[in-house]
């Protein structure tokens with residue numbers, strides 16, 4: 001259950017404030033649904049989910065219409081004000097109940113072990129503190145619960161990795177709302193104590209130019225049923 005709900009009263013400037021990027025993403029992401037096949041990726045990301053789900057960094061809410069009807073509730077965390085407003089509109093079009101809530105991955109405003117699944121889509125690249133965010137994912141997920149992820153990260157050969165690292169130290173986070181291209185989401189999940197399930201490498205766009213942000217991974221991880229120290 002969310003401890004705060006969106007849309008009530010005045011919202012102050014939040015910890016994630018990227019108004020220009022938010023405007024750009026709101027347009028680009030809608031085009032990518034069809035032109036880059038993101039709609040199909042979202043279907044695969046969310047297929048088979050059921051019960052209570054928390055989606056972290058929900059953006060403008062493009063996942064919402066892809067949730068299967070077995071999902072009883074989605075709590076969608078989004079820190080950026082413009083994207084959150086668009087997510088509230090998307091929630092109205094969803095077939096499952098979606099509650100859009102302000103907050104960050106590093107301090108999720110929800111109770112522990114309250115969710116059957118966590119959805120991460122194109123967000124670990126942007127959070128400020130990946131280990132802390134994944135610690136929160138682990139806290140809010142019930143033992144045995146699933147993390148469904150679609151994330152981009154490091155990939156390609158040595159030249160591409162050097163390029164990705166150079167971009168991360170310079171312009172990329174500045175122009176892309178804090179995004180990084182050289183992170184390794186699968187390794188980060190493993191280091192955070194999750195059990196890795198099936199993972200598939202995906203290039204995005206699939207048939208277009210290869211960009212530093214093209215190297216994606218679509219997969220599932222689980223919170224172990226028996227706790228081990230991380």
Ligand SMILES: C[S@@+](CC[C@H](N)C(=O)[O-])C[C@H]1O[C@@H](n2cnc3c(N)ncnc32)[C@H](O)[C@@H]1O
Pocket residue numbers: 016025029056057058059060061062063077078079080083103104105106120121122123126127128177178
């Ligand atoms: C590239 S967008 C992806 C949006 C959406 N998940 C999707 O699949 O289209 C990255 C999102 O992460 C959000 N974000 C950035 N920093 C965050 C943080 N610390 N905690 C949670 N979300 C964050 C951004 O506001 C933005 O909505």
